[in-house]
Amino acid sequence: MSTSEKAPIGVFDSGIGGLTVVKSIMARMPEERIVYFGDTARVPYGIKSPETVKEYALQITDFLLKRDVKMIVIACNTVSAAAENDVRAKASPIPVIGVVEAGARVAIDHSTRNRLVGVIGTLATVNSGTYESSIKAIDPGMRVFSKSCPMLVPLAEEGWIDNDVAMLTLKHYLNDFQDKNLDSLILGCTHYPLFKDSIRTLLPASVDIIDSADAVAKLVDDTLRSQNLRNTAGKGSLDCFVSDKPQRFQLLAERFLGRNVNQLEVVNVA
């Protein structure tokens, strides 16, 4: 672990969807070095027991601490829900940022009219109620309406983010939100920022769309500055590590990250 501002930020996810979070961090803080780990051999986490998810998350935390990171970002809703406190305890004193809390905080700030937040996510995330409990822990007066959207991850991985199939699927899922008078809608899955523009066209203009990747990047920035760990003079870099090289890795990585992954290494953290 490191408390030097020049040290990299560690980011991890069960797969490569977390690269949308990396993209937001790089856009906001291009001077920072990033080490990314995607557990592509063991994805998806959403169907596994919380105990197993915890075990995997702590193995990855170990790996990132050995890479001398100054902060750990959990770019995975399932891990954020199941193991954030365990990761925080292990990583202490270096700061840990979770995607759920980041999204919840920004959504509350954007939901002052009707105090009603919408959440879309995977089946596992929505069933866990993690966004609802995070939001209510911060502000018990908020109401939360959630809907799982199982087709969106496969659509994103197929690259269908704004074609006729994608738009029709989004219409099906978002239909339930139309008459709810939402203040904001949290994109509660690392794959969903790819649909942001498409979703924008399908909801009333009064609904703020909360991109959890952007929310994480903002919280990372604020936290690093408050701890005097923000690197504002670096060149920036991205080193990617995965536990298995999946089918179509480069294609998918480019889709989530918006550019090629040059530094890629397969490692075993188990």
Added chain:
Amino acid sequence: MSTSEKAPIGVFDSGIGGLTVVKSIMARMPEERIVYFGDTARVPYGIKSPETVKEYALQITDFLLKRDVKMIVIACNTVSAAAENDVRAKASPIPVIGVVEAGARVAIDHSTRNRLVGVIGTLATVNSGTYESSIKAIDPGMRVFSKSCPMLVPLAEEGWIDNDVAMLTLKHYLNDFQDKNLDSLILGCTHYPLFKDSIRTLLPASVDIIDSADAVAKLVDDTLRSQNLRNTAGKGSLDCFVSDKPQRFQLLAERFLGRNVNQLEVVNVA
């Protein structure tokens, strides 16, 4: 293991899609007892290495042999491609039926005009070339045209098999087959039989659609009869075992099987 006709047939899959094969077996041979194992804790296999898939397949084979089965049916394209020979060696002398070979044989029988077979499957199955090599091993003069359809498994699990999204998605995928003069199209994934009626409306009537679940049931029937192992006087039953109880298990099981699963047990085979 057992060589008694009263013993059950063992069927396994990486998940619960293999219940479409069980459904076909039960429809054709309602007197048979079936023991099903779905490796729901470790699904999906398609992204894992062949060595890992082999290891898992042999663990499951062990489990089924201990349940005293008279035959093992591999209702999983990935296992059929990666580990069929290993399962056969371990299970010997009891017979082993694989979904790929069963589908390949039926497709060849139905492709005498242009000798051109189409295959749709997951990314892993299509990239492995397993149907092409199985078909050419039996009849080197056949031509095979394959296309991966990554959206179909999530569509089936969402229950969208003939709505507007499903039809539009199928049109995208089947478009490449329209001008190919196919004799037959293999549904090369255990989830795909759910789309059979929808696919039928989108292809020329001259294309025979090969439901690999039905192909397996036929080969099971033929093989049991040839070895005097066919139970024609039993009451029939289905015992289901899974390695983890996934989200929405009963709903999905009913979708694939066409009825409730009454006997369900979670077991660890590792």
